[in-house]
Amino acid sequence: MSNTSARPQPDPDTLIAFEGVGKWFDQFQALKDINLSVKQGARVVVCGPSGSGKSTMIRCVNQLENHQQGTIHVCGREVYGNMKQLEQVRREVGMVFQSFNLFPHMSILQNVTLGPIRNSNLSRSEADDIALHYLERVQIADQADKFPSQLSGGQQQRVAIARALAMKPRVMLFDEPTSALDPEMINEVLDVMTELADDGMTMMVVTHEMGFAREVADRVVFMDEGRIEENCGKTEFFAGGRGERAQAFLSKILQH
Amino acid sequence: MTQIHPEMPLLARLLGVDGVRHPKDPASAHIARSLWQVAQAILLFGILAWLIYAGAAAMEYRWQWYRVGPFFYRIIDGEFIPGPLINGILVTLQLAGISSVLSILIGALTAIGRMSNSIAGRSIATTYLEIIRNTPLLVQLFMFYFVLAPIFGIDRFWAGVLCLAAFEGSFAAEIIRGGIQAVERGQYEAADATGLSKFDKYRYVIVPQALPLILPPLTGLLISLIKHSAIVSVIAVSELTTEGLNLISDTYMAFEIWFIVAGMYLVLTTSLSIMVNILEIKMNRAR
Ligand SMILES: Nc1ncnc2c1ncn2[C@@H]1O[C@H](COP(=O)(O)OP(=O)(O)OP(=O)(O)O)[C@@H](O)[C@H]1O
Ligand SMILES: [Mg+2]
Numbered sequence: 001m002s003n004t005s006a007r008p009q010p011d012p013d014t015l016i017a018f019e020g021v022g023k024w025f026d027q028f029q030a031l032k033d034i035n036l037s038v039k040q041g042a043r044v045v046v047c048g049p050s051g052s053g054k055s056t057m058i059r060c061v062n063q064l065e066n067h068q069q070g071t072i073h074v075c076g077r078e079v080y081g082n083m084k085q086l087e088q089v090r091r092e093v094g095m096v097f098q099s100f101n102l103f104p105h106m107s108i109l110q111n112v113t114l115g116p117i118r119n120s121n122l123s124r125s126e127a128d129d130i131a132l133h134y135l136e137r138v139q140i141a142d143q144a145d146k147f148p149s150q151l152s153g154g155q156q157q158r159v160a161i162a163r164a165l166a167m168k169p170r171v172m173l174f175d176e177p178t179s180a181l182d183p184e185m186i187n188e189v190l191d192v193m194t195e196l197a198d199d200g201m202t203m204m205v206v207t208h209e210m211g212f213a214r215e216v217a218d219r220v221v222f223m224d225e226g227r228i229e230e231n232c233g234k235t236e237f238f239a240g241g242r243g244e245r246a247q248a249f250l251s252k253i254l255q256h
Numbered sequence: 257m258t259q260i261h262p263e264m265p266l267l268a269r270l271l272g273v274d275g276v277r278h279p280k281d282p283a284s285a286h287i288a289r290s291l292w293q294v295a296q297a298i299l300l301f302g303i304l305a306w307l308i309y310a311g312a313a314a315m316e317y318r319w320q321w322y323r324v325g326p327f328f329y330r331i332i333d334g335e336f337i338p339g340p341l342i343n344g345i346l347v348t349l350q351l352a353g354i355s356s357v358l359s360i361l362i363g364a365l366t367a368i369g370r371m372s373n374s375i376a377g378r379s380i381a382t383t384y385l386e387i388i389r390n391t392p393l394l395v396q397l398f399m400f401y402f403v404l405a406p407i408f409g410i411d412r413f414w415a416g417v418l419c420l421a422a423f424e425g426s427f428a429a430e431i432i433r434g435g436i437q438a439v440e441r442g443q444y445e446a447a448d449a450t451g452l453s454k455f456d457k458y459r460y461v462i463v464p465q466a467l468p469l470i471l472p473p474l475t476g477l478l479i480s481l482i483k484h485s486a487i488v489s490v491i492a493v494s495e496l497t498t499e500g501l502n503l504i505s506d507t508y509m510a511f512e513i514w515f516i517v518a519g520m521y522l523v524l525t526t527s528l529s530i531m532v533n534i535l536e537i538k539m540n541r542a543r
Contacts, residue, residue, distance in 0.1 A: 062448070062449055064445050064448060064449065083454070087451050087453060088451070088453075089451075090448065090449060090450070090451035091450075091451035094449075095446075095449035097442060097445065097446065097449075099442055101385070101440075101442035101443060101445060101446035101460055102446070103443065103447075103460075104466075105464050105465055114450065114452070114460060114461075115450040115451065118452055118453070118456045118460065119450070120453065156260050163450070164449075164450075167450065167451065184384065195311075215263070
């Protein structure tokens, strides 16, 4: 596994490549033979029933979960084992969580500058400039001096997006970024994500927001029981060129 | 009903009165009830004091309180000469101070060892914890003094310091580990996802959130270390308890001296607790 890590990726445009990936939690196999590649500029939406392995798959990209079978390449580097290399990969991959996970003991500004200051050796003022730039982009720069607990859920999630962007990642991962939000705040977060997509950011998004998928995705991946059951273009997916399970799942979530 | 609350006035806490008015109480009833509780406490203490006094009288114990002054200090030709009790408490403070610092260090290292991925780190930490927790402190002290001290050529003071530090360090380790593990998983993940190095993750994200959980029990531990330090009197380190024992064998004033020694520990530990409480309240306000 590790001796392939120096080998350059065949296609430099492929930012994420899963090849035959398997993942177990003890006896339970959560991912089965996952093959998936995400190209530069692609916007992949991942959906599927609860427990189907969506989070596990996306978390394997930056190794918040590690896999036991197959290989995962991110930006041309294999992610496995080596901590230093993993840290490098993680700096190229931004992640946004369902529960925001902002650092509660730091101001909004500090939340966003921590990565740039510690990882890229930027001075405080350089990092502040970058942070304010991204906070402006998610329209929350005026809250820079507050603490996470003083912000609404939607605002916190936008800060989390700015925090991830401040590392200037090549790929952004989103794991159900809106499902912990009150309905009236969902759109402010989706709008920010749509803008990001319009700017050409490569994105992998686990979400049940089919409106967002329709508007923003170019590929839709449907998972069930740890497998990728569908992986097709958006138009194809929504036009009904999909299997029974995907159909059943879609009609269920589109009902409400 | 009487909850101990850090902001409660000391007197109220000593008497076990919560000092908080119950919402439906009219003020007068509240005061009357508090007074009644104070009276109860005073009555109980009074009875206790009387029992001791009566018991001592029955034994025909001769109280000699007038002799205790010089045990603290003497002034000879205008010069202040500390007596055995003052010297003893200074040694106790030294002993407890040095062991505190060491026990925090040992605790932190052990906590890191237990949580690390290294098998060596984990097994060393676990062995240390199991040995310290499953043998009596007194036996540990003898091991340090009679076995390790001669081998490594350390004197009785340092044997006492190291033994106490090793003992309290095992509790500090669990307090520190508990605090660190109480930080939410999402915080670790966010730090990892940001690409922080392991050191930066702990330094900037985890430890700052664990400290408010660690500090209160840790300060409690260090205050109790002052009490535990009395045990090193068995290897004749000249701290407060040893000095008390020596005075008793010289003067046979066991009752007076034990009351004084206990009182000195009490004053020391309660004043430290009060200081820590004040500090905590200030820290909470600052946040
Ligand atoms: N840490 C873990 N330990 C054991 N099993 C786990 C763990 N994390 C996930 N699983 C199991 O792996 C399977 C996939 O979980 P995963 O969180 O990836 O699902 P998901 O598709 O994201 O579901 P949801 O829509 O509910 O978020 C589930 O059956 C889950 O119980
Ligand atoms: Mg999930």
